[in-house]
Structure formats: C-alpha cells, structure tokens
Amino acid sequence: MKTWLHSWRAAVRIARRDAWRAKGRSSLVLAMIALPILGVSAADLTIRSSELSVSEQLERSIGTADAVFRDPDFGGVPILQSPDGDNVYPADVKDGAAWPSGSTDLTKVIPAGARWITDTQGAAKLTTVHGLLQTDVREMKADDPIARGITTLVDGHYPRKADEVIATSAFLEQSGLSIGSTVSARNFDRPYRIVGSYELPDSLKSAQITALPGAFLAPYGKAVEKAGSLAPGTSVSYLVQHAGGFTWNSVKEINTKGVTVVSRTVRLDPPADSEVPLYQRDDWGDFESSAGADALLLATLATVVGLAMLEICLLAGPAFAVGARRSRRQLGLVGANGGSRSHIRAIVLSGGLVIGVAAAVVGTVLAVVLTLVLQPFLEEFMGQRFGSFDVRPLELLGIALLAVLTGLLAAIVPAVTASRQTVLASLTGRRGVRSTSKVLPVLGLVALLVGAAIALYGSVVTDQFIIVAGGSALAELGVVAMTPAIVGLFGRAGRWLPLSPRLALRDAVRNRGRTAPAVAAVLAAVAGTVAVATYTSSSDAQYRAEYSASLPHGAVSFFQMEDGGRDVPAVADAVQRYLSVDTRADVSRVAVGKPGCPAWGGDAGCGLYEVMVPPANVCPMWVPTTDGSDPSEKFTPEQRRTLLREDWRCKQGDGGGSVYVDGGLLVGDARLLKVLGITDPAAEQALADGRAVAFSKPLLAKDGTVGIKQITDTKAADEASADNKPAPGKVSSIPAHLVTGDQKTYGLQLLMTPATAKAAGLTTVPLGAYFNTDSLPGTEQRQKLDAELAKIGAGVDLTIEEGYVSDDSIFLLALTVFAGLVTIGAAGIATGLAQADAEADLKTLAAVGAPPRVRRTLSGFQCGVVAAMGVVLGSLAGLLPAMGLRLTEERQQLRFHEQTIAEGWGGDLTPPYVPIVVPWETLAALLVAVPLGAALLAALVTRSKGAVARRAAT
Template identity: 75%
Template sequence: MKTWLHSWRAAIRIARRDAWRSKGRSALVLAMIALPILGVSALDLTYRSSELSPAERVERSIGAADARFKDATVGGVPIFQDPAGEGSTPVKDYKDEPWPSGSIDVTKAIPAGSTVLTDRTGSAKLTTTHGLLMTEVRELKASDPIARGIMTLLEGRHPEKDDEVMATSHFLESSGLSVGSTLSARNFDRPYRIVGSYELPDSLDADQVNALPGAFLAPYGKAVEKAGVPAPQDSVSYLVRRPGGFTWNTVKEINTKGVTVVSRAVLLDPPAKSEVPLFQKEGFGGYESSQAASAADLASLATVVGLAMLEICLLAGPAFAVGARRSRRQLGLVGANGGARSHIRAIVLSGGLVIGLAAAVTGIVLALILTLVLQPVLEDTMGQRFGAFDIRPLELLGIALLAVLTGLLAAIVPAFTASRQTVLASLTGRRGVRRSSRVLPVIGLVALLIGGAVALFGSMVSEQVALVAAGSALAELGVVAMTPTLVGLFGRTGRWLPLSPRLALRDAVRNRGRTAPAVAAVLAAVAGTVAVTTYMAGREAQNRAGYEATLPYGVAAAFVQEEGGRDVPAVREAVQRDFSVDVRADVERVSVGKPGCPPWGGDPGCGRYEVVVPPANECPLNVTAPGGGNPAAQYTPEQRRKMLTDDWRCKESASGGMWVSDGGLLVGDAKLLQVLGVDDPATVKALADGKIVAFNRALVDRNGAVGIKQITDIAAADKASELGRPAPGKVSSVPAYLVPGDKKSYGVQALMTRATAKAAGLSTVPMGVYASTDRLPDGEQRQKLDSDLAKLGSNVELHLEEGFVNEYGIILLSLAIFAGLVTIGAAGIATGLAQADAEADLKTLAAVGAPPRVRRTLSGFQCGVVAAMGVILGSAAGLLPAIGLRLTEQREELRYYEQSVAEGWTADLTPPDVPIVIPWETLAGLLVAVPLGAALLAALVTRSRGALARRAAT
C-alpha cells in the first residue's frame, strides 16, 4: 500500500512538471475541460440562487401578512382549494346544472380581530412621453408593515397623498418618465405626481403604478364611464394578519364561504396530499411530478453530459497522446530504472488527473466570480431577483469530479499505448511497427449493425422514439470505434493526390492514435448537426405543404376591439402612412348596447350579437344530442363519414383564414372585396344594392336572407347556452347574396355596408382596416408602424401576410455555424498536435531542399484531411436518427389518420404527408466549406520556416 502510494505520488509530481513545461498543450486541454465545467457550475449557481425558499416565496407573495383572502367568484358556494391557493373548484359537481358564478363580500369571511390591508389591481392607459401605455395600477399601501417584502423601494418614497403615485423602474424606463414627473390617464385628466420608484422582486419587467387605496381606480372608472367607455375590470384581495395565523383546518373552514386563502403557515408547512380534499376529486392531481417524466429528464441530462464528456475526451485524447510521445525518453528512463508498465500508465494518467483537477478548480472559481459579477444581468434576463446566493458544495464537488473523470478518461488510451512501448524504442525514439487493433473495428461494426437494427425497429415497428434515439447513439458509437480502420481506408486514396495532400494523408494514417480521436470528435459534432438539420428540414417541408394563408399575399389587417374603436382612425392613418398601401378598405363591426361596448359583451349595459345559422342548415354532427355530450357521438362511423363527404352542411368551409369577428361578419364596402381578391361584378352590385354578401352557404336561410340576433341579456344567454337552448334576442333579417363558387374569403363569412346595417336596425362602430400593398414592408417600415401603434396604448391586432416563412431557417444556420466551428477547432487541434509530433519530418523536408511553403501547405492539408474525414463520416452517421424519427412520426400520424377515418371524424381521403428531406445546402456547406476553411485557416497561422536543429544522437 505504501509503495503504491509513493509511486502515484511520484507520478503526479512528474505529470505536474510536464504540464508546467508544456504550457501551451496543457492550457489547451485545460480550457477544453474547464469551459463546460464553467458553464455547468454557473448554471447550477444561477438555478439554486433563483430557486426561492418557501419563506422567500411567501414574503414576495403576501409580505408580512399571515394570509391573502380572495373571492373564488362562484357565488359563495363551498369550494376545495390546493394548499398554494392557486386552484379551486366547487365542492358540488355541476355536471347537468349551470356553473355557479357571482361575487361576494370577502371581508365577511375574515375573522374578527384581524388586521386587514386591501390590495386592488386594475389597468389604465397612462400618458407617457411617447404616447399612451397600458399599465397595471395597484392600490396597496406599500408603506404599511404588512406589505413589507412585496415591493422594493429603489428611489424616492412611498405615496402619502391621493395625488401621489410611485412606479416600477421598468415603467419609468418604458415611458420616459422619472421620479418627479407627472402622469395622467386617458379620459381622466387628474394629474398624479411620481414620488418614488420600486420593483417587484418576482417580476422585474412589470409595468405597474402604485397608489393609495381608493386614490386612482374608483375615480378613473367613473371618468371612463362618463366618457362612454366601459370601465376596466379590477380584482381585489385582502392581506390579513391575526395572532396564531391560519392553519390548514382554518383554511378549509373559510373555503366553505367561497373564499380562497393563501396562508403563510400552510405554505411553510404544506399538508399531506391525503389531507387535501381537492386532490381527491377526479381530474385533480397532487404536488408530485410524474416519475416517468423525472426519469426521462434524468435520462436526457445523463445523455447530454455523456455526449459532452465523449466530445471532450475525443478532443483531449490526442493531446495526451502527443504529450506521452514527446516524453517517451523520460518514460523509457523510468522503465530502464526498474519501472513497471503500471508506473508508466500512472504517469500518463496523472497528467489527466492534474489537468482535470486544475480545470475543475479553474472552472468553478471562474463560475463563482462570473455569477457574482453578472448577477444583475442574470436577474434582469430572468425577470426576477435571486434569493440568497446559494452555493451547494456537494453539487460543485460532483461537477469537479466530473472534470477529473473527463481528464482521466481522455488519458486512458494514451496511457495504455505508452506502456506498451519497449524501453529500447522509447530511449531511441523509434516508433517501430504498429498495427491497429483488430478487435475494436469488429466491436464497432457489431455496434453499428445492432444500433441500426434497433433504430429501424423503433421507426418501423415500435412507437417508442427512445428506441430510435438509443439505436442511433449506439450506431454512432460503433462508427467512432471503427474510425481508425476507416481512416486507414481513406489512406488508400492518397495514390491519386499531389505531394502535399498525399503526405498529409499518409501522416494521418500512420498516426491513427492522434488522428482517429480528432476525426471522431468532428464526426460526433457533425452527426448531431446533420441529424437536427435533416429532421428540421423535413418538418419545414411538411409545414410549407400544410400552410394556409390568413390573408392574400401582401395584405395587412389591423383591428382594435376596445373602447368602441376610438383609436381606429389613428390606426388606419398609421398603416396608410408607414406601409406602401395600394388599396385601403376600412371596416366596422356590429355593436350591441351602449357606445364603447366590447364585441364580447359582459360589461354593464353591453350585449353581443350572433349570426344565426338556420336549423335546416346546421350540420347534424354539430347539433347537441339529447342529454348533452358530443353531438357527433350519436352517429355511427359510417353515418359520420357519409355526412362529411356528401352533406354540404358538414363540409369544411372554404373560407378559412383568420378570426375577424363573431360569425365572420364585417361592415365595409366594395374596397374590401377588392383587397380580398373578389372581382365578381354581381357580388359588388349586390353589396351596393343593400344586400349582405355571404361567403358561407350555411348562413343563408330558405328566404335568401341572413339573420343577425342582438342579445342584450348576457346572463340569460349564457344560461340558455348551458342548457342547450337558443339565446333570447331580437333577430334582424337582411336580404343576402351568396357569392358563387368556392371563393376563399380569409375568415370573412359575411359583408354588408353601413347603410345596410343601419336599415336593419344595427349599430356599428369602427373596427379596423384592410390594406393591400404594392410591395412587402421592410424591417424599417414595420418598426415604424409598431412604434406608431405603441403610442396609442391600445391593443391592436396586426396581421401581415408574408406567405410561408421558415421558422427553422435561423436555427439551421446556427447549427451549421456551430458544427463548422467545432469541426475547425477539432481539426485545428489535431493539426497543431501533428505539427508538434511531426517536427522531425518537417525538418527532414527542409534539409532535403523542400521550399518553405511546403511546411505551410502540409499544415493546411493536414487540417483539411482531418476535417474532411470527420465531415464525411458524420454526415452519414447523422442521417440515421433523423430519418428514423421522421418515419416514426409518419407512422403515428398515419395511425391517427386511419383511426379518424375509421371512426368517421374526417372526410379527407388524402393520407398525411411526412416528407424526409435531406438538407443538401447544409451538407454541401459542411462537406466543402468546412474542410476548405479549416485548411486555409491552418495554412495562414502556420509559419513557413521552422527552427533547424542537429540530429539527435542515437
């Protein structure tokens, strides 16, 4: 034991000395290992620091209060809630009855003797230096001790008067205002002075303004209603403090009054799942995550870590091999003085141990420093403040051990290779005759065949995607194992090459221990890139084939649904000003109730409308069956298929496109028909004659009219809908003209003029604009329009039809660049090591009269040869998993399609198309540009002349 310890102690000292003498090579390997350790350590520190403890979460949620009370809006019926107070449901099941709704007075559920602080939240369009900004307004006395921890004061002070507010730092930055500025709201001219700046620790990017209770929302709501616009809805909760707090039993007792409670005591000490009635109801789960999901996450993490370690080992292995070869005389002296092969292995392995320890210390220390320095940047990126800076020593120790293990694994093969050298060969520097292992290629071939068979089975027979991934990984490892043999096969092409590339290829083949790992590293990087790009190219082709335009090409549409279309004229002018508009069509919508009502109704004095579908025109598959449930389930699959194929009422509407309004009804003129590409003169004449133009046959009744129902009693309509009955309301019948043919209308089901709507007793309000452009707007025009619309403070729905846009394009380009950088890096490493290893050969070339440029040319071809071999093998290896995954998706979609056809849920007789597309552009870039770029880069950074030295005595 003592002898073993002393031998390893000496080996570590020798390895440390060699690492210090070869600073360049050591720094290269250290950087390769330390960079991933730096990233993983920084990620661990960031994740753990941002992961709040229960006490920190409670403080940011309810401050110093013992609980937050809030109305569950179920009319006060008893409820079940989860311990966090995030989910609730009535105790009683309302399957065949209307769901309870309505508000209650929450203060009646607060126990006597409690201290209560009101927390009310609403929204308003506030004036800024740029225009208007929709902002959350919170009425909470932030200076109260109960609210401590919810907001963090950054500058100034808390509001003390009703005309004072404070604002989040993000709002001040977005609005251009500052502490001391004055702001007001639209339709509300009362000025408020900003006296302070604060932040919400859990939401740093929130635009929020804080006022005293009752100082803003109530008077603002009255002013808005006076202007004829419905007041925005607000929500209120109550921060409660009382001696003894609120236990889980107390929370359940308060739940019987229809109130949810977020309790400090419950959050800090949650009850068992069996004690939560909500989790016992069908359809509600517990806190535990799925074990299968956790196992899958761990498997994914282990796979990523394993592949990263493999890549590092493949890249670092040649460095240790060259280091061992440069130290072969020293290792020979160890053997000559009685050292065993185990001692030589220990010396080389100690090199990996020393580099691994240095990389671990360097990576973890840099991670600590960078995380501390970049903490504000990380917090701003995540949008929340850290809790305590959390350092987990055991986790960092595990990461450090991973670095040490990586270093040892990278040195294993060079260690065994060095130990097999004879003492004489090591002392004389002769390499002798070395044969490649005959066992490793066989193992690699077997792994390739088994992996390919598993991936094929997973894609053609099984439905497990994991089989495809596992088989592909095994096949790739098999190719890696076969790399030395494949490198030898590449060497046979050297007879047709000129001198410099022939020398480079011969050198790569003769030194497979150095070349094969570098080629394998390139292979692994390129295989992953090719697999992802091939898969994404297939998805892109599938998405392109299934793409459906929402508007005619080059047409823009902008809608404003709020405040009765008050900002619509400004939106129309902005579109006309910023885009190259050819034809502009202004549109309006039908409004029921007082002016300013939203289209969905719901506000006091507001209603909504429906485009009536005559009962004779309704598809039987959509008619509610007796007793409720799925209407189509009452028919057999054969009946459903027949209806979908033969009954025009059930065929999919040809209009498609985007949602424009309820029932697809718009109010406009013939310009809209022109923008939508409808050039039928009869349709234009019918619209001018006061008829409603219908694109959907189901809307027109037997009298040739379209019915529009005005619903004023929203509550009665909702109740009727729950019972499966028609909503009560006044129906206006408008003569209609059905557009002939199967013309695509892009979501517009019916169109009428304002005069037609007025004659039918329908009120209209501005809604938006359609605009065709003579050329697509460029980036500058879009940014200008976005800026102009942002100044209005309204929620503008903007659509611009650009045709199909490949969302994977930037990803494919990024992956290709990444693979190219890794490939050039790996090839450069191999070339640098080859130069160090082949210095004697280069000096021999210079001695026999080779021109200086030969050295530079040879270096470039050495790098290009390694890159080319790796790219070719990686491209072939990367196609297998991508094709396997696409075949698996094809089987899944085909099975779903066949099941839908068999059950009569679809009438589409065209099977799904899941194409397999080879990204030839990416492959061409990798096969040509990367080796060429690697060769040119290596040639540029290599000196033409090397230092001459005397021949060593033998």
C-alpha cells in the same frame, strides 16, 4: 501499501514535471477539460442562487406579514385549501354541481388585535410619451413595515399623497417617463405624479405602478366612479400580522368562513398530507407529482454529461498519447532501472490525474468568479433577483470530480499502449509495426446495421421516438467504432493528390490513434448538428405548407370590436397616411341593440344576430338532437368519411382568415373584393344590384336568399339553446349571389353593401378597414403608425400579412457556427498534435531541400483532412435520426387525421404533409466552408520555419 504509495507519489511528481515542461500541450488539454467544468459549475451556481427558499419566497410575496387573506369568491361557504393556498375547493359541492359564487367581507374574518394592510391589484391603460401602455396597477402602503421585501425602492421616495405613485424601472423604460413626470389612465381626469422608481425582486420586467390605498382603485375590485372605469379583474388581499402567527388548525378554522389563508407558519412547516382535508376527497388527484418529469430530466442530464465526457476523452486522449510518445525515452529509462509496466501506466495515468485536478480547480474557481461578476446581467436576463449566493460544496466537488475522471479516462488507452512497449523500443525511439484492430471495425459495422434496423423499425412500425433515438445513437456509435478503418479507406485517395495533401493524408492514416479520435469528435458534433438541422428544416417546410394567410400578401386590416367602432375612421386615416396604401375598403358589422354594444353582445340591452343556415343545408352529422347527444354518433366511421368527402353540406371552407364577427358577415362594397383578390364580375354586379354575395353554399336557401336573424332577447335565446331549440328573433331574407370556383376568401362568408343592409332592416356600425399596399411597411413606418394609434387610444387589432416567416434561420445559423467551431477546434487539436508528433518528418523534409512554406502548407492540409473526414461522416450519420423521427411523426399525424375524419370533426380532408428536407445550405457550409476555413486558419497560425534542433543523443 507503502511501496504503492511511494510509487504513485513519484509518478505524480514525474507527470507534474512533464506537464510543466510541455506547457502548450498541457494548457490545451486543461482548457478542453476545464471549459465544460466551468460551464456546468456556473450553471449550478446560477440555478441554486436563483432558487428561492420558502422564507425568501414569502418575503417577496407577503413581506413580513404572518399571513395573507384572500377571497375565493365562493360567497362565504366553507372551503378546503392546500397548505400553500394554490388550490381551493368548496367543501360541500357534490360532483357535477354548480360552484357557489359571491364575495366575502374579509375584515370580519381577521382576528381581533391583528394589524393588517390591503394589497389591491388591477390594470389600466396609462398615458405615456408614446401613447397608451397596458400596465399593472397596485394600491398598497409600500413603505409600511408589513410590506417590507415586496418592493425594492431604487430611486426617489414612496407615495405620501393620493396623487403620487411610484413606478417600476421597466415601466419607466417602456413608457419613456421618469421621476417627476405625470401619468394618468385613459378616461381619467386626475393626473398622478411619479415620485420614485422601484423593482419587484421576483419580476424585474413587469410594468407596474403603485399608489396609496384608495387613490387609484377601489376596494373589492370596483372602479372609482369619479375617476372613470378600469379594466375588470381587480383583486384585494389582506396582509395580516398577528401575535403567534397562524397554525394549520387556525387556517382550517378560517376556511370554514370561506376565506383562503396563506400562512407563513404553515409554509415553513407544512402539515402531513393526511392532515389536509382537501387531499382526502375522492375526486382529488395529485396533479403536482413530477417523478416522471424528474426522471426524464435526470436521464437527459446524464446523457448530455456522458456525451460531453466522451467528446473530451476523444480529443484529450490523443494529446496524452503524443505526450507519452514524446516521453518514451524517459519511460524507457524507468523500465531499464527496474520499473514495471504498472509503473509506466501509473506515470501516464498521473498525467491525466494532474491535468484533471488542475482543470477542476481552474474551472471551479473561474465559475465562482464569473458567476459573481455576471450576477447582475444574469438577474436581468432571468427577470428576477437571486436569493443568497448559494454555493453547495458537495455539488461543486462532484462536478470537479468529473474533470478528474475525464482526465483519467482520456489517459487510460495511452497508458496501456505505453506500458506494452519494450524497453529497447522506448530507448531507441522506434515505434515498431503498428496495426489497427480488426475486431473493432466489425463490431462497429454490426452496431451500425443493428442501430439502423432499430431506427427503421421505430419509425415505420411503432410510434416511439425513444426507439428511433436509441437506434440512431447505436448506429452513430458504430460509425465512431469504424472510424479507424474508414480513415484507412480515405488514404487510398492520396495517389491522386499533390505532394502536401498526400503527405497530410498519409500522416493521418499512419497515425490513426491520433487521427481517429479527432475525426470521431468532429463526426459527433457534425452529426448532431445535421440531425437537428434536417429535422428543423423539414418541420419548417411543413409549417410553411400549412401556413394559412389571413390576408393576401402585403394587405392590412384592423377591427374595433368595442365602443361601437367610434375610433375606426381615425385609425383608417392613420393607416392610409403612414403606409403606402393602394386601395382602402371600409367595412361595418351588424349591431343589435343600443349603440356601442360590443360585437359579441352579452351586455345589458345588447343583442345578437345569426346568419341562418337552412335546415336542408345542415350537414347530417351536425343536426342538433333533442336529447343533446352528439349527432355524429349515429353514423359509422366509414359513413362519416363519406359525408365529409362527398356531401357538400359537410365540407368546410378554405380555413383561416381574419374575419372575427359572427357568420363571417361584413358590410362593405366591391373594393373589399379587390383587396382580397376575389375576381368575380358577377359578384361586383350583384353588390351593385343590391344583392348580398355569399361564399358558402350552405348559406343559400332554395329561393336564392340568405337569412339574418336578429336576437334581441338573449336570455330567451340561452334557454332555447339549452333545450336544443331555435332562438326567437326576427329573420330578414336578402337575395344573394353565390360565388363558385376556387376562391380564397380569408374568412369572409357573406358580404353586402350598407344600402342592402339598411333595406333589410339591419343596423350597422363601423368595424374596421382593409388595405392593399404597394410594399410591406418598414420599421420606421410601423413605429410612426404605432405612435399615432397610441395617441388615438383605440383598442384595435392591426394585421399586416407578411407571409410565412421562419424563426429557424438564426437557429440553423447558430447550429452551423457551433458545429464549425467544434470542427475547427477538433481539427486544430489534431493538427497541433500531428505537428508535435511529426516534428522529425518535418525536419527531414527541410533537410532534403523542401521550401519553408511546406511546413505551413502541410499543417493546413493536415487540419483540413481531419475536418473533411469528420464532416463527411458526420453529415451521413446525422441524416438517419432526423429521417426516422420525421417518418414517425408522419405515421402519428396520418393516424390522427384518419381519426379526425372518422369521428366527424370536419376540417381539412387533405392528408398531412410531412416532408423530409435536407438542409443543403447547412451541409454545403459544413462540407466546404468548414474544412477550408480550418485549413486556412491552421496555415496562417503555423510558422514557416521550425526551430533548429540538436541531434538526439545515441
């Protein structure tokens, strides 16, 4: 034991001295190992610090209160709740029965002697420098001790008067306002002065203002009548402090009165599931179980860590091998003085141990410092403040041990190789005859074939992505195992190359132990990039083909569905003023009931209309049944396919579009046809003659008319719908012209002029407008238009058809840059090792009269050769998994498409388009630009003249 300990201590001392002498090579390997450790440790610190404890969560949600009381709107009936209050269920509701509704007076439930404040939350459109901004509005006495921790005051002071508010920093930034500015809500006559800024620690990017209770919103979610109406959805919570807090038994007792309670005591010490009545219901399921998701996450993390360690070992291994060869005389002396092979292995392994420990220390320390320095930026990026800075020593120690393990793994092969050399060969510097393994390439070929077969089976026979991914990974490992043999095949191309590239290629082939790992590392990085790029490009091509334009390219439209379209003229004028409009087509909609009714009706005094489809034109699969059953169930799957493909009554329209009114009915003129690109002189003539224009054949009756039913009694209509009967209403028949041919109508089904609608007894209100533009608006035009629309204050949906815009271009560029950096880094490492390993050859070249630039040229070609070989092999290996995944997706989508047709759901009858697109631009950048850039970079950073060396002692 003592001898073993002393030998290892001596080995570590020798390794530490060698590492200090070869600072350049040691720093290179240390950086390779420390960078992943730095990243993983920083990620661990960030995640752990951002994960809040239960007490920290409670401080940010309920302040210092002992509990928060909420009304679940079940009318005060007894309820069952989960301990965290996220799930609430009426206690006595049977399966299928309607849930109760109604409000509860929370003040009658709060225990006597308790102290409480209200927390009322709603929303409003607030005036800003630019116009209007949809903002969360809160009413709470924010400076009360109970609310401490919910908000953090940044500047100014909390509200003291009813006309004072504080605003979040995000609101001030978005609105252009500042402390001292005034703000008001739309339709409010009363202004409020901003007296302070604050932040929500859990939501730094939220735009919110806070006022005193009763100053902006009324209790129980009703708007203050004298101030004007606000958006619905206002809610009230009661933050309660009570001596002794609220135990789980207290919570269950309060639940019997129909009130939800989130208790600090219960959250800190939750009851067992057996004590929670909600969990004992037969219809309750544990939907929060995430064991499968956690297992998948752990498997993903293990795969990423394993690949990262493999990548580092592939790159660091040759560095240790070169170091061992540079120290072969020293190792020979150890053997000549009685050292065994185990001592030689211990010395080389100690090199990996020393570098691994140093990398672990450097990476961990830098991670802590970097996380502390970047904490404010990380918090802003994530949108929430950290809790406490959470350093978990065991986790950091485990991550650091990965660095040590990686260093040892990278040094294993060089240690075994060095221990096998004879003492004579080590002392004389002779390398002997080196031959590559003949078994490894065979195993690699077998793995390649088996992996490709598995991936093919997974993509053609089954629908399991995991099989495709597993087969592709096995095939890629096979290519990695074949790399030394493949490098040898590349060497045969040297006979046709000039001197410098021929020397570089010969050196790479002769030193496969150094070249093959670097090529394999480049291969792995490029293969992953090509696989993701191919899959992304293919998906992007599919999305482009499936994209359904809502308007012709460059066209603009907007709608105002509420307020009777009062702002439509002003908005249309603004669009025409700020955009380069060629044609403007104003449109209206049919309105039933009092003025100002929304398009969807439903309000008191507001009715609906229905575009009639004659019974003879209804698809047999969609005819309502008297018992309410699915009518398509009367047909077999084959009959459904036949109906959808051959019966004109069952065929769908062109799909897509931007017409959101009932039946696709618009009231306008022939200018709308021009904007939509519909060329039909007969349609224009029909509009001029007072007829409607129909774009859907089922709408047209046998007599050539279309029917519009006006439904004034919506209650009776609902009752008729429940009984599968037609809704009562007045039907207006309008002569119509049917547009035939392949015309894309962008959702428009029926068009008539205002005069035709008036003659048919239909009331219309402005809806919006369509525009043709000479060119797409630029950023400045959009900003000016948005500011004008904000001043108008209209709630409109503005649509500008820009065509399909891919979101993957930046992603593909980032992938290419990443692969390029990894490739250049790996090739640069291999080149640096080659220069250190081939210093004698370079001196020989200089001795025989080679010009100084040969060193620079040779270095560039050495780097370029490694990069080129890795990129070529990686590009080929990366295509396999992407193609397999796309074939699997094609099978899944085809099966779903057939199922959709068989079940009579309708839709597009065209089979799904699932292409496989090779990203030639990415491949070209990798195959040409990356090796060329690596070669030029290596040539530029290499000195033309080497240092004069002393003659080696003999």
